[in-house]
Amino acid sequence: MKDKISKIKEEAMEEIKDLNNMEDLEELRIKFLGKKGELTKVLRGMGKLSNKERPVIGQMANEVRQDIEKEINNTKESLKKEIQKKKLEKERIDISIPGKNIVLGHRHPLVKTIEELENIFMNMGFSVVYGPEVETVENNFDELNSPENHPSRDLTDTFYITEDILLRTHTSPVQIRVMKENKPPLRIVSAGRTFRFDDVDDTHSPMFHQLEGLVVDENVTMANLKETIDTFIKELFGEDMHTRFRPHYFPFTEPSAEVDVSCFNCKGKGCEECNGTGWSMELLGCGMVNPKVLQNCGIDPDKYSGFAFGLGIDRIAMVKYGIDNIRLLFENDMRFLEQF
Numbered sequence: 464m465k466d467k468i469s470k471i472k473e474e475a476m477e478e479i480k481d482l483n484n485m486e487d488l489e490e491l492r493i494k495f496l497g498k499k500g501e502l503t504k505v506l507r508g509m510g511k512l513s514n515k516e517r518p519v520i521g522q523m524a525n526e527v528r529q530d531i532e533k534e535i536n537n538t539k540e541s542l543k544k545e546i547q548k549k550k551l552e553k554e555r556i557d558i559s560i561p562g563k564n565i566v567l568g569h570r571h572p573l574v575k576t577i578e579e580l581e582n583i584f585m586n587m588g589f590s591v592v593y594g595p596e597v598e599t600v601e602n603n604f605d606e607l608n609s610p611e612n613h614p615s616r617d618l619t620d621t622f623y624i625t626e627d628i629l630l631r632t633h634t635s636p637v638q639i640r641v642m643k644e645n646k647p648p649l650r651i652v653s654a655g656r657t658f659r660f661d662d663v664d665d666t667h668s669p670m671f672h673q674l675e676g677l678v679v680d681e682n683v684t685m686a687n688l689k690e691t692i693d694t695f696i697k698e699l700f701g702e703d704m705h706t707r708f709r710p711h712y713f714p715f716t717e718p719s720a721e722v723d724v725s726c727f728n729c730k731g732k733g734c735e736e737c738n739g740t741g742w743s744m745e746l747l748g749c750g751m752v753n754p755k756v757l758q759n760c761g762i763d764p765d766k767y768s769g770f771a772f773g774l775g776i777d778r779i780a781m782v783k784y785g786i787d788n789i790r791l792l793f794e795n796d797m798r799f800l801e802q803f
C-alpha cells in the first residue's frame with residue numbers, strides 16, 4: 464500500500480509539471496484527490512490493514528494529500544501570475560507613441576469673403592438677409608421687370624425646375640421678397656448661390672455667388688449709390704482704389720450702371736493685366752430701383768426711391784486670395800483649401 468501511495472504522489476507531481484492552465488489543474492485535483500480519486504480509492508482499502516499499520520498508512524496518505532494540494536496551489540499561483548503578466552503586456556500603454564493629431568478646420572475662402580462683405584455693409588447700417596436658391600419665375604424675372612423676351616429667361620441660360628420655378632439666376636429676387644414683406648426705410652444685403660448655364664472656364668461656373676444690396680427710403684439719390692459703392696470698395700480693397708460708373712442697362716434699375724474698379728495689379732497706373740487701362744472691369748452692376756419694380760412690390764414710387772446693386776463674390780474672393788481659377792473654389796481639394 465505504501466508503494467501505491469508513493470506512486471500516486473510521483474505520478475501527480477509529474478503530471479502537474481506539464482500543466483499550463485487552471486482547468487487542467489482542477490481536473491488533475493479531481494483525478495487524484497477527488498471523492499472518486501486515486502488516493503481515496505487506496506484509502507478505502509485501509510479497513511483491511513492491521514491496527515499497527517493503519518495509523519502509519521493514514522499519516523502517509525495525509526502527507527501525500529497535503530503535498531499534492533500544496534503543489535497544486537503553488538502551480539495555481541504561478542499560473543495566475545503568468546496570466547496577469549501576459550495581460551499586462553498585452554494591455555501595456557506606450558506613452559511614447561505620438562498622439563493622434565486633431566486637425567482644426569477653418570472657414571472656406573469664399574465664406575470668409577462673404578463674411579467680410581457682410582461686415583462692411585453691416586458697419587454701414589445694412590441688415591443681412593437671406594433668400595432661397597430655388598425661386599419663382601415671378602420673383603426672379605417678372606417682378607423685376609425682366610421682359611418675356613429677355614435673353615436671361617431663355618431655356619439655355621436658366622435651370623428651370625418647372626415652368627414657374629427655377630434655380631435663381633441672380634440674387635435680385637431677394638429685393639422683391641424684402642420689398643413685399645417690409646415697409647421702407649429698407650437697407651439690406653443678401654449673399655448666396657446663383658445658377659446659370661455657363662460654360663465652365665477659369666472665371667465661369669454654372670454655380671456662382673452674388674451679393675445683392677438694396678436701399679429704399681425717401682430722397683434716395685444716385686449720389687447715395689455712388690458714395691456707398693465707393694466707400695465699400697475702399698473698405699474692401701484699400702483707400703487707393705477708385706470706382707468708375709459706366710452707363711448700362713438692367714430691366715430692374717433706371718438709370719443703370721456697371722462699376723469698374725482700379726486695376727488690382729497696378730492700382731490704376733496701367734499694366735498688362737488691365738491692357739493699360741488701369742481698370743478692372745465689371746465688378747458689379749447697380750442703379751436706381753426702377754419705379755415699376757417699386758410699384759410691383761406695393762411701394763409708392765412718388766414717395767420713395769431706392770438704389771440696388773449686385774456683385775460677383777467669387778471674383779472678389781479670387782482677387783483677395785490670389786486664386787486664378789474659379790473651379791478651385793468648388794472642388795474641395797484639401798491641398799488647396801489648407802492654404803487659406
Ligand code: DAH
Binds near residue numbers: 633716
Ligand atoms: N442681377 C444682376 C446680374 O445678375 C446684377 C445687378 C445689376 C443687380 C443691377 C442689381 C442691380 O441689384 O441694380 O447681372
